[in-house]
Amino acid sequence: MSSPVATSRPQAHARAPACLQAAIAIWLGASLLTLTAAAPAPAEWEKTVTIRPRGAFPNPRQLVGIYDFGWSELVAATAEIRVDDGNGNLRLDGDGATVGVVRALWKFDTHHRAVADAKTLHPISMHEVDEKRRKTLVTDLVFKPGSVERVRTDTSAKKPAEPKKFEFSHGLFDMFSALLYIRSQPLKKGDVYRIVVYPATNAYLATLTVADRGPITVGAGEYPAIKLDVQLKKVGKHRELEPHKKFRRASVWVSDDADRLLLRIEASIFVGSVFAELQSVRFPEKSVASANMPNDKAAPIPRDKPAVQETAPAAE
Secondary structure, three states: OOOOOOOOEEEHHHHHHHHHHHHHHHOOOOOOOOOOOOOHHHHHHHOOOOOOOOOOOOOOOOOEEEEEEOOOOOOEEEEEEEEEEEOOEEEEEEEEOOOHHHHOOOEEEEEEEEEOOOOOEEEEEEEEEEEOOOOOEEEEEEEOOOOEEEEEHHHHHHHHOEHHHHHOOOOEEEEHHHHHHHHHHHHHHEEEEEEOOOOOOOOOEEEEEEEEEEEEEEEOOEEEEEEEEEEEEEEEOOOOOEEEEEEEEEEEEEEEEOOOOEEEEEEEOOOEEEEEEEEEOOOOOOOOOOOOOOOOOOOOOOOOOOOOOOOOOOOO
């Protein structure tokens, strides 16, 4: 599967910014996933969540990957993703930006850092800075057993950021720890995993089904691959499951080898399809994680006032 390239079709250019925002959100902190058929009562769906420790598959080695993001046939953004380990943790650092004609229409830069426990693969923290033309959003998540506290600051907002808390006793993941957890599992055809993911401001019930195995060609080359179909339901303020209004279906491919690299994501949304695809990867011998991420010390969760229990999640 070759990487799409930018085209000069006016309609594609005009609609690219909104679609690209969904594409980047898919990879760095928002929704990869789609609708489930019918939502069971809150007490029922919570009983279906997968409760099992990390699998036996080894942790990823240090790597640097380059990904393209886009909509339909338009490559609209690129990102460098770095995975490193140290001090008993695994860390992901990512820097992405819109490119080409899309950047002229919609300037967007994003910096993402996530940390997970290397032994359990439980999330520890997530820090993301989204820089738009007229404002900057900074999102911080701090995970504890059964809960997450978040602060999101907006440079255009008139009110100061207020910490909020979401609790779920069966375990929570951010996007990085969710990927680590799923890739650690056996991933036999037909296996189903149901986990609760909190990527930025909302909790989602993600259902991942191992659909097939077979070769796939991406920008980085041809790989044996495992295909997973993914579904999403938003967890509402009363713990009810709500359909996602934008995403219809999604598939994820990881390499079926000793690295289990994230190769490609395809998601169908209400205006078309968005994708993320690996263009190149290298495995440095030493740590390559950046220590100079913009706003690295921004927006710590305030400890001088209690976190507000989350009751009405905002839209991602």
